Amino acid sequence: xxxxxxxxxxxxxxxxxxxxxxxxxxxxxxxxxxxxxxxxxxxxxxxxxxxxxxxxxxxxxxxxxxxxxxxxxxxxxxxxxxxxxxxxxxxxxxxxxxxxxxxxxxxxxxxxxxxxxxxxxxxxxxxxxxxxxxxxxxxxxxxxxxxxxxxxxxxxxxxxxxxxxxxxxxxxxxxxxxxxxxxxxxxxxxxxxxxxxxxxxxxxxxxxxxxxxxxxxxxxxxxxxxxxxxxxxxxxxxxxxxxxxxxxxxxxxxxxxxxxxxxxxxxxxxxxxxxxxxxxxxxxxxxxxxxxxxxxxxxxxxxxxxxxxxxxxxxxxxxxxxxxxxxxxxxxxxxxxxxxxxxxxxxxxxxxxxxxxxxxxxxxxxxxxxxxxxxxxxxxxxxxxxxxxxxxxxxxxxxxxxxxxxxxxxxxxxxxxxxxxxxxxxxxxxxxxxxxxxxxxxxxxxxxxxxxxxxxxxxxxxxxxxxxxxxxxxxxxxxxxxxxxxxxxxxxxxxxxxxxxxxxxxxxxxxxxxxxxxxxxxxxxxxxxxxxxxxxxxxxxxxxxxxxxxxxxxxxxxxxxxxxxxxxxxxxxxxxxxxxxxxxxxxxxxxxxxxxxxxxxxxxxxxxxxxxxxxxxxxxxxxxxxxxxxxxx
Ligand code: ATP
Ligand code: MG
Numbered sequence: 020x021x022x023x024x025x026x027x028x029x030x031x032x033x034x035x036x037x038x039x040x041x042x043x044x045x046x047x048x049x050x051x052x053x054x055x056x057x058x059x060x061x062x063x064x065x066x067x068x069x070x071x072x073x074x075x076x077x078x079x080x081x082x083x084x085x086x087x088x089x090x091x092x093x094x095x096x097x098x099x100x101x102x103x104x105x106x107x108x109x110x111x112x113x114x115x116x117x118x119x120x121x122x123x124x125x126x127x128x129x130x131x132x133x134x135x136x137x138x139x140x141x142x143x144x145x146x147x148x149x150x151x152x153x154x155x156x157x158x159x160x161x162x163x164x165x166x167x168x169x170x171x172x173x174x175x176x177x178x179x180x181x182x183x184x185x186x187x188x189x190x191x192x193x194x195x196x197x198x199x200x201x202x203x204x205x206x207x208x209x210x211x212x213x214x215x216x217x218x219x220x221x222x223x224x225x226x227x228x229x230x231x232x233x234x235x236x237x238x239x240x241x242x243x244x245x246x247x248x249x250x251x252x253x254x255x256x257x258x259x260x261x262x263x264x265x266x267x268x269x270x271x272x273x274x275x276x277x278x279x280x281x282x283x284x285x286x287x288x289x290x291x292x293x294x295x296x297x298x299x300x301x302x303x304x305x306x307x308x309x310x311x312x313x314x315x316x317x318x319x320x321x322x323x324x325x326x327x328x329x330x331x332x333x334x335x336x337x338x339x340x341x342x343x344x345x346x347x348x349x350x351x352x353x354x355x356x357x358x359x360x361x362x363x364x365x366x367x368x369x370x371x372x373x374x375x376x377x378x379x380x381x382x383x384x385x386x387x388x389x390x391x392x393x394x395x396x397x398x399x400x401x402x403x404x405x406x407x408x409x410x411x412x413x414x415x416x417x418x419x420x421x422x423x424x425x426x427x428x429x430x431x432x433x434x435x436x437x438x439x440x441x442x443x444x445x446x447x448x449x450x451x452x453x454x455x456x457x458x459x460x461x462x463x464x465x466x467x468x469x470x471x472x473x474x475x476x477x478x479x480x481x482x483x484x485x486x487x488x489x490x491x492x493x494x495x496x497x498x499x500x501x502x503x504x505x506x507x508x509x510x511x512x513x514x515x516x517x518x519x520x521x522x523x524x525x526x527x528x529x530x531x532x533x534x535x536x537x538x539x540x541x542x543x544x545x546x547x548x549x550x551x552x553x554x555x556x557x558x559x560x561x562x563x564x565x566x567x568x569x570x571x572x573x574x575x576x577x578x579x580x581x582x583x584x585x586x587x588x589x590x591x592x593x594x595x596x597x598x599x600x601x602x603x604x605x606x607x608x609x610x611x612x613x614x615x616x617x618x619x620x621x622x623x624x625x626x627x628x629x630x631x632x633x634x635x636x637x638x639x640x641x642x643x644x645x646x647x648x649x650x651x652x
Contacts, residue, residue: 022422022433029436029466036436037064037467041274043281044317045079046070047247050274054464060485060492061472062464064275065250072254073149074245075277076316077112080105080292087293088321091344092138095327095336096185097216102321103138108145111138115146117241118234122210124177126151126246129256131175131208132302133157133166133197135184136326139214139231140302141312143179148254148273151246155256155268158303159184159193160609162631166200172268172474173256174206179231183218187328192219250274256474257305259408260610260632267483268474269305269408272467276411277317279437279468280309283412284318286420286436287404288348288379292319295374297340298350299325304610305408306381310350314412329355335366345374352382354611356393357542367396375399377419381406382611384510384528386535387428405431405510407496409484411468414438414461414496415508429532430507437466440508441493442500448488451502456526458514459500460493499526516615518547518555523593527615530557530596533589537582539564544605545596546619556597558622560605560642569601600645606638618642 029036034053041050050068080089085106093100103111124130130152134140140156147154155173157166170178180197183190194213201207213221214231223230248254254273258266284290288310296315300306302324315322323344329337337359341349359367377400378393385403394401403426404416417424417432426432434440441450442457451457463485473480487495499511512528519525527545534543542562547555561582569575579599586595606614609632617627621642630636 020421022418022424025418025421026434026436030439033437033464033466037278040282040467041065041068041278043285044070044075044277046274050250056464060463060465060481060494061477062469063251064272064467065278068250068274069247070250070274070277071148071245071247072273072277072313072317073112073145075281076148076313077105077109077145078245080316080319081109084293084319088295088344089316090138090141091295091321091323092141093323093325093327093340094137094185095325095331096188097218097326101138108142111142112145112149113241113243114235114238115139115142116149116243117238118212118231119146119152119177120150120243121234121238122177122212122229124150124152126248127153127252128177129153129155129173129175131155131157131170131173131178133159133178133180133193134214134302135159135181135193136301136324137181137214137216138324139179139181141324144255144302144308144312149243149245151248151252153253153255155258156302156308157258158301158609158632160303160632163196163199163203165629165631166196167203169258169266170200170204170208171206172258175208177210177212178208179212179214181214182216182221185218185326187331190218194219194221198224248273251471253471253474255308257308257408260304260608260612267409267479268476269470270472270474271411271469272471275467275469276313279412279466280314281317282436283309284314284320286418287402287413287416288314288318288350289376289420290315290318290320290348294347295321295323295344296348296350297323297325297337297344297346299329299337299355300350300352301610305411306350309411329358330362333366334359334362335370338367338370338372341372341375342370347374347376348379349375349377350379350381352611353380353385353389354383354607356380356389360389360392361541364396372397377402379404381413383613384512384532385429385431386532388535390428400426402426403431405508409470410438410465411470414440415510427507430503430509433506433508442502443488443491443493445514448491453504454501456499456501456511458487459496459498459508459510460487461496462493465494499528518557520547520555520557520593521553525557525590525594527557529590530559530586530594533586533594534559534561534582534599536589537585539568539578540582542605544613544615544618546615546622548597548619548622550597557594559596559599560602560618561599562603562605563601575601598649600642600649602638602641602645604635604638604641606642607634608632609634614639622646
């Protein structure tokens, strides 16, 4: 089938299109109305239909492939590995659901899940889905303050957690952080359910804290039927990464999400029941929700849940997993591939990766160097996909399951079915032509699977996302993009990552891309820094590929000149950074997103703000040091 026709049908007759797609999942009651868009921008999909995410992810497959692998939990932190078949997964989920019911959790109640990447985290998510409780997974790396603000917002009746996570072989105790967060918050949960992994000591609070293993044992044979939910009942709340400020509580539905995931598993990820999917993300992020837990299982695939870092015990670990479990589709982030690229390719080459059909990358711009390298090593298509926590599944990509369209370097691809993507001129709000830069927006209604609203705050949903252009209600992604004549999009960075140099508005991403094209640049971050004369100037922080060149001051100066020359040549002198600094690493969130705002704050001598999501705080200190060194010289 031609993708263009498929796409057109999804836009011109969305109700028919999604009605057909809804057959990919099981419904207890079919819907009465495919779409209710009578109160824009709030879209209600499959109105009156009753279904259940857990049923579609687990029970449905027990009938036909109950003994096949469903969840493969691997931890290189604790050296444990266990495969749960669909039947075993169902039993575990029912035990967990029974425990939750016994602790007083009911339909519509919130359950906050603050867990490391262990099988019990997936049991807890699926158990919530089973009984109609709304889960809110909070990334295990967040500290007490971030956790407290999410507790306050979601007001959970139950928190599910563990004694500790583990990173690089070091236990990271959770319990005291959790106690601190609960003390800080004004919405105290009645119960806290704890998985004791034996990694760190825990002090249980009498009457509040419960031990999962004992309660599970008491419900070993529990049968908990699924609760059929109206398609538009909330399934979960997930907070955005917070790269650009206060995180937003994205609320998602049940039926639309299940259908969107089933479709994307078919058309984007070409997943087949019985095969194995490996997404290297974390359940604390949207990729973890959609493509570690729900998506692959809804498609009847085995899914891998990996606790550990990509380079431990050695940089071949992921590839050994691909070989062992015959992974057919893998999903990761460019940042992880860049990390692997720093290691000898032998770590990959020694494994038999012939099962792998494609590698999907998302979360941040995919640079050409990284993409070419990994494509060369794996010999399979590398498929970039652009989306957000808000949308739950790809907005831009190449749907190889529909038509084998070519990918283009630097482009995540074309608009995905269901998404009426447009580029609007920032000042006039008019539609951009080919190769004209604009804000990436989506014309309502958003397709199934996208956020319903900001949890508890419809106003904020409308004000934040739908009010960027006066007189025109469109969903703003807050990203810049251009589209070529063939409909391929290129993402140029976030709309708030724009700098204003003497009246010229420049996207920091464009400057970064230009700098990246220098052969000795491995990674780069560009930020706008206040300047008395020009308003703002661009400043670049570069990680080099070969350190020898910058060992001496003269080498640094020479490389800086070369880099500035590249920018001059490609973008013009106006985009030329005022300074290029060389650093060993860049501050990123644990999901691999560059913390440009924090870098900018440090450059301007301000407080870098909330850093709980930062991967390594030393990275910001290193930036501080190079800045100080230069001032003192
Ligand atoms: P917050 O909205 O709280 O600031 P965030 O935007 O970082 O956090 P996410 O929803 O995890 O949280 O990230 C989505 C953003 O990531 C997109 O809007 C885009 O800027 C970037 N992004 C995701 N995938 C890609 C991609 N394939 N190419 C380029 N950018 C991407
Ligand atoms: Mg965002």
